[in-house]
C-alpha cells in the first residue's frame with residue numbers, strides 16, 4: 001500500500017503525523033507521506049491516519 005497527501009486539500013493540522021509519525025511528516029505548510037510501499041506493520045496506523053484526516057487529504061492506493 002502507498003499513501004499520498006493531496007497538497008491542495010491538506011490544512012497542516014498535524015493529525016496524521018500524531019497518528020503515524022513513521023509515515024507522515026510536516027516540515028512545510030503541507031504534510032507529506034513517505035515514498036514507496038508502507039511497511040506492513042504501519043499499514044493499520046496509516047489507514048487510521050487517513051480516516052482521521054479532517055479534510056480527507058490522504059489518498060491510499062495498492
Ligand code: SF4
Nearest residue numbers: 010011013014016053
Ligand atoms: Fe494534512 Fe490531513 Fe495530515 Fe492534517 S491529517 S496534516 S489535513 S494530511
